[in-house]
Amino acid sequence: MKLTADQVKKVAKLANLPLTIEEEEKYSEQLSAILEYVDQLNQVDTSGVEPTFNVTGLNNVIREDETAAGLSREEALSDASKTKDSMFETKGVFDE
Amino acid sequence: MSDITKLTLIETIEALEKKEFSEEELNKAYFERITKLNPKLNAYLEIEKNSCGIPAAIKDVISTKGIKTTAGSKILSNYIPQYNATVIDKLSEQNISIIGKTNCDEFAMGGSGENSAYGPTKNPWDLNKITGGSSSGSAAAVAADLCVFSLGSDTGGSIRQPASLCGVVGLKPTYGRVSRYGLFHMASSFDSIGPITKSVEDAALVLDWISGADGHDSNCFLKASPRRAARGRLAKIGVPKEYFAEGLDPKVKIVIEQAIKKLEELGAEIIEISLPHSQYALAAYYIIVPSEVSSNMGRFDGIRFGSERGDFGPEVQRRIMLGTYALSAGYYDEYYVKAAKVRTLIKQDFEKAFTECDVIVGPVSPTTAWNLGEKIDDPLKMYLSDICTISANLAGIPGLSVPCGFSDGLPVGLQILGKQWDEETILDVGEAYEQATDWKKEKPKI
Numbered sequence: 001m002k003l004t005a006d007q008v009k010k011v012a013k014l015a016n017l018p019l020t021i022e023e024e025e026k027y028s029e030q031l032s033a034i035l036e037y038v039d040q041l042n043q044v045d046t047s048g049v050e051p052t053f054n055v056t057g058l059n060n061v062i063r064e065d066e067t068a069a070g071l072s073r074e075e076a077l078s079d080a081s082k083t084k085d086s087m088f089e090t091k092g093v094f095d096e
Numbered sequence: 097m098s099d100i101t102k103l104t105l106i107e108t109i110e111a112l113e114k115k116e117f118s119e120e121e122l123n124k125a126y127f128e129r130i131t132k133l134n135p136k137l138n139a140y141l142e143i144e145k146n147s148c149g150i151p152a153a154i155k156d157v158i159s160t161k162g163i164k165t166t167a168g169s170k171i172l173s174n175y176i177p178q179y180n181a182t183v184i185d186k187l188s189e190q191n192i193s194i195i196g197k198t199n200c201d202e203f204a205m206g207g208s209g210e211n212s213a214y215g216p217t218k219n220p221w222d223l224n225k226i227t228g229g230s231s232s233g234s235a236a237a238v239a240a241d242l243c244v245f246s247l248g249s250d251t252g253g254s255i256r257q258p259a260s261l262c263g264v265v266g267l268k269p270t271y272g273r274v275s276r277y278g279l280f281h282m283a284s285s286f287d288s289i290g291p292i293t294k295s296v297e298d299a300a301l302v303l304d305w306i307s308g309a310d311g312h313d314s315n316c317f318l319k320a321s322p323r324r325a326a327r328g329r330l331a332k333i334g335v336p337k338e339y340f341a342e343g344l345d346p347k348v349k350i351v352i353e354q355a356i357k358k359l360e361e362l363g364a365e366i367i368e369i370s371l372p373h374s375q376y377a378l379a380a381y382y383i384i385v386p387s388e389v390s391s392n393m394g395r396f397d398g399i400r401f402g403s404e405r406g407d408f409g410p411e412v413q414r415r416i417m418l419g420t421y422a423l424s425a426g427y428y429d430e431y432y433v434k435a436a437k438v439r440t441l442i443k444q445d446f447e448k449a450f451t452e453c454d455v456i457v458g459p460v461s462p463t464t465a466w467n468l469g470e471k472i473d474d475p476l477k478m479y480l481s482d483i484c485t486i487s488a489n490l491a492g493i494p495g496l497s498v499p500c501g502f503s504d505g506l507p508v509g510l511q512i513l514g515k516q517w518d519e520e521t522i523l524d525v526g527e528a529y530e531q532a533t534d535w536k537k538e539k540p541k542i
Contacts, residue, residue: 008417015420016397017413018406027417033476034418038379044441051436052443053100053517055492055509056272061314063262075178079401090399091241 018089100125102243102539105298108150108244119148126151126195130242133542138220139233139242140196141166149193149378153243155234157204158196159290160184160280162356163194166191166201167280168206168212168230171396171407181278182310183247183289190305195243198233202409204249204282205389206230207257207481210472211411218468219262220540221506224524225465228258231292235262238292240542245293245302249279251286252381253460253485256497259292260460260509263499263538265526266292269307270517271492273320277312283388286489295536296498296526303519321520330362330528331521334369339484345463347503352459355500355510355529359457361531364525369452371445376438380480383422383435384490390419396471414475445489448511454521456513459484464506494519498526507538 003011008028012019019027073086082089100117111117115459117125123146141156142164154160157167159177161184166172184194189349198200201211210216217232219225220240223509227236231248233259238246248255250268259266274289282288291302335356340349360366392395394414398404408416422431449456461481470477488495493516498512510529514522 003421007421011417011424014424015416016394016405017408017416018330018404019413023410023413027414030414030475031418031421034382034479035421038431038435039385041376041379041383041431041438044373044376044438046434046437046441049437049440051433052440053436054444056315058315058317060270061317063311066232071178073344076400079175081401081403082377088399 003028003035101423103244104125104294105245105301106295112150119150122191123147123149123151123195126243129195133242134238136223136542137220137240137242138185138215139198139217139236139240140381141168141195141199141214141233143197144194146193146195149191149226151195152192152246153185153196153198153234153237153246154184155231155246155248157200157249157280158183158247160197161282163197163379165213167198167204168214169407169409169412170213171402171405173213173403173497175401178216182275182280182312183306184508186306190214198237198246199233200232200234201230202412203280203393204230204251204254204474205251205411205415207478208260208471209233210468211409213409216468219465220542221263222465224467225506226261226468228261228461230254231258233265233335233366234292235264238262238264238294239540241539245291245298247306248292250288250290251282252385252489253482255290255292256460256495256509256511257482257484259497260511261465261507263507263535263540264292264294265289265296265299265499267303267519268322268488268495268499269303269519271489272315273303273307273318273494273517273519275310275313275316277310282390283385284392285388286385292446292539296496296523296530299496300523308363311435316518330359331454331525332365332367333359333525334367334449334450334456336369336371336456336458338371338372338374339458343462343480343483344459345503348459348461348463348508351501351503352510353507358532359525359529362528367453369449369456371449371487373441373445374487375439377442377490378479378483380435380438380442381482381486381490382418384439385430386415386419387422387432388419390423391416411475439490442487446487446491446493450515456509460509460511462501464508488513492516494522498521498530499538500529500533501535
């Protein structure tokens with residue numbers, strides 16, 4: 001499976017990664033080599049095999065719904081790059 | 097006492113009880129050694145000066161309240177967590193103090209330690225070689241006696257492989273044995289926290305301390321069995337022919353074969369087994385793991401903490417891209433579900449093998465530590481060095497790396513894999529081997 005530069009661009013957009021043209025070219029080559037290697041999975045007969053998504057086999061683990069102290073506002077904001085009026089400040093969503 | 101930093105964890109605890117030295121002297125000895133040697137090794141990213149407790153080093157993907165935690169990434173260069181990982185709280189109950197945060201591949205993605213934004217860790221046995229990864233600093237710090245023990249994390253071999261390449265003991269517990277709360281998620285159905293230590297007995301003790309449910313990790317519910325006296329019985333040992341196939345360095349192969357012979361001399365019964373789907377493990381791994389990575393890395397948006405996504409290093413970007421592609425419309429069944437089905441077959445290989453034997457042994461890494469820079473531009477070649485360790489993560493079983501000799505002056509580790517939830521038997525076999533050999537006494541000359 002060869003990944004074209006256009007596909008790389010599309011995937012980078014989906015993944016919200018700002019890539020340079022050089023990076024796009026490099027990843028197109030490297031990811032294609034990895035996907036080519038991964039293609040050998042098609043040699044395995046998996047008919048009738050269930051997929052494994054979790055090895056513990058646990059399902060719907062629940063706990064008592066109890067309240068507990070969380071982070072204070074000050075703690076929660078302590079690593080934010082920008083805050084305003086004791087809130088996280090973000091870029092506008094609808095500006096673009 | 098001059099050799100204070102050479103002592104194992106158990107020996108350190110005994111010496112403290114006998115008042116051979118104080119906790120303050122212990123911390124001072126390690127701190128001085130770190131100050132002297134860390135500039136050469138780059139094992140630590142943060143160093144703490146303490147006067148009490150037993151000093152342990154913590155991989156920088158594990159959250160430590162008030163101590164900068166970067167995950168080896170530029171994106172978290174100023175991140176100071178507001179809470180402790182469960183393992184950190186559990187260790188502090190045992191009088192363990194944090195002497196520093198150790199270098200690692202960015203967000204634990206890598207097999208050499210070179211993907212850290214803060215420069216590679218150097219192998220204490222040869223400063224021109226890589227340490228292995230991703231728990232590069234945690235392995236180097238134990239090998240160079242810069243801490244009593246350390247914690248690492250293992251998603252595809254990141255504890256066992258650097259432990260092997262640095263000549264120390266590394267234990268990847270069964271998936272779900274140790275709470276992942278506070279560990280930076282890489283691939284959530286694989287990630288395990290475990291100890292890197294100077295002896296097998298130490299690994300068993302640390303596992304006992306850090307394991308068990310905490311209510312913050314719904315996959316974690318069992319406490320490890322407390323350590324009892326070694327049973328003196330050696331298990332039935334399976335040797336998978338697939339782990340000795342093409343790609344295994346002939347010199348490493350000889351060392352591993354000698355170790356297996358030693359186990360036989362000690363009374364173990366050795367049988368040949370087959371794990372027929374081993375050859376597909378790497379391909380399945382490099383679909384499922386990047387898929388989980390791409391989802392987990394979505395949280396880094398530079399708003400609540402950290403900088404912007406352009407600051408991710410190349411390996412993290414590659415995995416996000418690969419995972420995003422594998423999960424995108426039209427490819428989900430072809431890649432992700434297919435790989436998850438192959439994962440089932442790999443798990444079943446182990447289940448079948450363990451009806452014939454108690455543990456499985458083989459190499460941890462197909463080669464010894466390679467030169468810095470050697471594989472950095474060829475991701476596939478780098479991934480192939482994980483070939484012996486990733487199956488255990490796909491199946492969720494425990495694995496131990498125990499030093500078993502040298503090849504051209506560089507350490508080789510013996511891998512001992514066990515049944516799900518059966519760390520006890522692999523620790524037994526590892527300890528029997530360790531006690532019958534002198535590898536533990538070998539120290540790098542730095």
